[in-house]
Amino acid sequence: MAFKSKYSLFAITLLFALLTLLSYATASHPHNKSSSPFEFLDHLKGCHKGDKVKGINDLKKYLEKFGYLNYKNHSHSDDDEFDDLLEEAVKTYQINYHLKSTGTLDGKTVAKMMMPRCGLPDIINGTSSMRSAKKRHHHGSIHTTAHYAFPAGNPKWPSSKYHLTYGFLPGTPSEATGAVARAFATWAGNTHFTFSQAQNYENADLKIGFEKGDHGDGSAFDGPGGVLAHAFYPTDGRFHYDADENWSVGAKPGAFDLETLALHEIGHLLGLDHSSVEGAIMSSGIPAGVTRGLHGDDVQGIKALYNV
Template identity: 50%
Template sequence: MEPKFLHLLSCIILLLLLLLNPFSLFTHANSPHHHHQLNTQKPSPMNFLKTLIGARKGTTSKGISQLKKYLSHFGYMNRNNNTTPTHQTDDFFDDNLELAVKSYQTFFKLAVNGIMDANTVAKMSRPRCGVPDFGLNRSDQLYLRIPTLASHYTFFPGEPKWPATKRSLTYSFPPGERSDVNQAILHASQIWANVSPFRFSYIPNYDQADIKISFQYRDHGDGFPFDGPGGILAHAFAPTDGRLHYDGDERWVDGVTPGAFDLQTVGLHELGHVLGLGHTTDGGAVMNPYIGAGIRKFLGQDDINGIKALYHF
């Protein structure tokens, strides 16, 4: 009788376990946690551009309002332009938007037709720095003068720079920040030091540093919110602000890894903004606003020419 009793007891225990946790016999592959891991890939915030291929003046299409917001943010159209007050935020492709698209196409050496053709959409869809390519208060006719510029590099409006008495800059990270960014910024700052009069040094006191480097998410209080994976990668402010922000939603590595962005390359670009450089049309320069995944870039001659022209050394 004892074996039958033990068998019955085992059945009762198993039944109780199933009642208490009905998922206990599921494999790990079917667990909610694993399912969540498989669905962490989020769509790019730039996907709206795919629906705009072929859009041109006079058309109405869903996503044009987002395109206006994109081009306004990066300095290609004036959000306070009173000549077209009724079409600033709607989905109508008006004259002001056509002018902005032409300005964008000219800056990046695309066919200047004012149409959202495949090459223009492909360019806009790439991950990039969040700093505007121009000041938002620029003349709408600037694009007509871009091809005559002798140099590619640009500066912030008003050419802000660090004072002549300030050539040693300190940098720091907030307590608990990821450690792989330390070496990346060390190397990036050394690269700028090799071609400029500046010297950089790390200090542990984040609040006292000239350059404050951190990872931020979405709306983080500086007026320039990040947009999640695949859109804006980072941004920094003109002298002598010193803030440099990486988008924490991106996949970051210190090195070259397919599908990930290099902390050193993006840091090198953003430090250029911290020193006062704007964006360049030169695709070989680190100050070009578009930064691909899985690559490492260094300074180009245009970057060096720009820093020399800004600080006259």
Template identity: 55%
Template sequence: MMLKLSFLVSCIFFPFLFFLPVFSHSQYPRLQPNGSLNDSRNQQSFGFLKNIQGCRKGENVKGIRDLKMYLSHFGYLNYQNNPNVTNPKEGHFDDELEAAIKSYQVYYHLNATGTLDEPTVSTMATPRCGFPDKETHQHSEKPFNFVSRYRFFPGKPKWPKGKRHLTYAFGSGFPTRFVPAVARAFGRWATASQYFTFSRAESYPSADLTISFSRGSHGDFPFDGPGGVLAYAYAPTDGRFHYDADDRWVVGAVPYAFDVETVALHEIGHLLGLEHSQIRDAIMWASFNPGVTKGLNFDDIQGIRALYGS
């Protein structure tokens, strides 16, 4: 409980999360609570964005409130500290929202139009990690230097010096067929870091890192069902890593499904102290496409070595 950081704080002001995940025991379709299978491939938790595509400053549109909450959670908007805004939940597209959208567009290498154009909606609707992209809510319309864009959490929390071997354990009901994929992800970080080693703990309570599938409101960050937020993990030294059980999980590149190992690589990066990267090919890039596998990038490797000095 030492370092929940601003991630937990950011989750507090994300009240619109309409997350109702369902655990999946099968290789591909989701298993509903009544035991029936639902293979609807178009349901997305960020689907409201399609209904407000094209809106711009000055308009009053149903769904703008959800857009404001989306941008607030992921670090682009902070009405709480703006005395000029009396009702941040209303459906008005104001100056502050336009600036937040421009900041989002710059972060994701889009044209900074300030309008909710098709490329912006498409990017926002892509399934992603639940951790915020930014912590400060500062707007920027300047292009980034993409030579090295790894980032650390505020205060650079990391595992204590001398704590170079970390143990991990899987929660009750974690599918055994996914265990080797997660173990491979730990092995890749061990090789990349030239610092850490990992092994499976004898028991769940004794592990430094815990991995599980969760649904809905489960005591910390709530999940959202298919699409939307796929997984999240905490900064050092909390150690928790959760997958959204309502998404379609597989090992490898399978259409309409997400690779367990790819997402594990990303979330383990958070567990070790890396924030999201602004390089698209990095594993610490915030979003994931179904049917795609991904490995560690030079930016990820530079980041972990810079943090731990190897």
């Protein structure tokens, strides 16, 4: 009986220890149970003009953040009514991403909107640059369509700055510095630019680091999922990862590849805007668990911008 009693006590103690470890693991890894800031969109599926549904105001804020809406002093800016302006904004979003332009939040539109993405707007100052442009090439009568885009004014680095230095905010993990260096090498191999790491972060042309929430640049991060990173156009040079994301080196389930995001944000640092080509590195949405390289559209875009 004494043996059975000791065995039962040992089993109970072991079970308690396992439950404690499980509780600690859950608390220590908030990514396990996190929900995307864009998750509210899922229950708006099927909404259209005339609807009044809780959460539509969040949709308005989403589309305003990425440049599709500007209510100013409009009466419906703070309510949950699906009005004319919102319908037009949804239609413009659908056109930019080659979706059926109905103005209704169909499944494909919601799925695209919910994808984790770069924080830069698709439309700046009311001008959408994601429209395709037909170009004739000197190969017989072949026509191709380019989907790369430039922000208004085509900001770019002057001809005296084709060699750019980059630096990392102190404390940047070595996994990230290596991934970013590889991304710069990829861009260097496909452009007229050369890059080197500066010894002093403050003196670098391009400054890279990890930030959380509101970090003082006017583009606050939103926690796990949602906005992953952002960068500024020439000649600002700032590039920030969201430190709250689950980052990885290479393709890992539930994590975002550091090098893939670096390739995208470096494109912005050089002057490219978002592309409407799904497979382009400059496409705004970047899913977890994948890696991407430069697309022909990205290379064509940078060459067109710098006329090389």
